[in-house]
Amino acid sequence: MRGWQRPYSVDLATGSAMLGLVGVAGFGVFLGILYVRGHLSAPMAVLCGVWLAAALAVTARRAVLGVYVSDGGLRTRSLLRTITLPWESVAAIRSGTASIGGLDMGRTAIVIERADGVLIQTPLQRGDVFRPFTFRPELGRLATWPEHYDEILATLRAHHRDAQRRRPAASAAQLPLPPPGVGSTSPTDGVTRTPAPHDAVSADQRRDIHTLIRQHQRGALSDAEFAVELAKIRGTG
Template sequence: MRTWQRPYSLDVATGFAVLGLVAVAGLATFFAIMYVRGQLPTPVAILLAVWLAGAVAVTARHAMLGVYVSDGGIRSRSLLRTATVPWASVAEIHSGTATMAGFDMGRVAIVIERTDGVSIQTPLQRGDLFRPFTFRPELGRLATWPEHYDEILTTLRAHHHDAQRRRTASTALPAPPPAATRPMNPSAGAGRARAARDALTAEQRRDIHALTRQHQRGALTDIEFAAELAKIQDTD
């Protein structure tokens, strides 16, 4: 997953924001047609154009509110700020107190804890179906219903866990095998080694292969490897 995407279904507020964006675009088209036909004075058209431009910008930004994930990290988009954190810098994703300008909003929100101790509050908040006034967006926040909130939090934690697992697996990969060690006396032993390879039996080749693997893993030193190899080659 190289592109940024929301790993959850859209909430009601975001759905209305998308519809609002379509409605504003349609209204702008209507006013443009009226201006072209001369039915709209120029000062009024300029005022409406400025208002519609601001409405489009705010509505489009509101439609993009939420939390996005990719293979590289997690991104929180609020109305005025976008914060991106690589998965390696994410310590935890949990529920925390929803605040605005330092004031408690009486709800909980999804919070991204960075490894450096900085907390990033996302715009996703847990609404309350029994208190309708808390179940609505407030100044760039998205208060979704409790079940949807819990689903989003579980999904984001799963993405964080998968990222940790991938990072652990990549760091646990075995180191590339060391370069093949040259014979201690290549000029004297080259002819003998070539003749020995030609005369090796299937069992000897299997033993040499196993011995070479042990040497590559570091189980045998160069001297031990050379001694064991000589024993196998000298075996009739």
């Protein structure tokens, strides 16, 4: 997976935004035809053009809201900004409090916790069963149904775990080969050189183990999952 991909199925709100994008573009073509044929005055054409440009920009951004993944990292796109994080700076992906401008919306949202402890709220939120009876701004958010929300969260966590597994393998592949004669007996001098112990823990492994312990303490990993991941990092699993 080289490019950015949305690793989950598109929800109803995103699908509606995609259809709305086509509708706005078609309406713009219709107004252009009216102006060319003289059925639309120049001031009205300018006003409609500005309105269509704003509607097109908002609808296009609305259609790409969500969280994307690649081999190199994770990207979250909200209505006003895009944040890209490499996998090594992502400590955990979990549910958190959904808020807008510091105001609690009474929902949970998928939150990315960075390795330095900073929380980044994604636009993905757990929707309500009776959404028409609640007044909550959702223009820059994706409030999907609970089952879909749980599916998205599980998928993103799986990609995060896969990225963590790839990191020790990539680090090991980049290690330089030992010089000739290290760890073997030289027939010329009769001296046996002892290789480094297998249980030695590198700096990258210590960092991965620290991240794994934090995830286990937060409840993101069960005891069994923690033991399996710890064995993989140490190279004994």
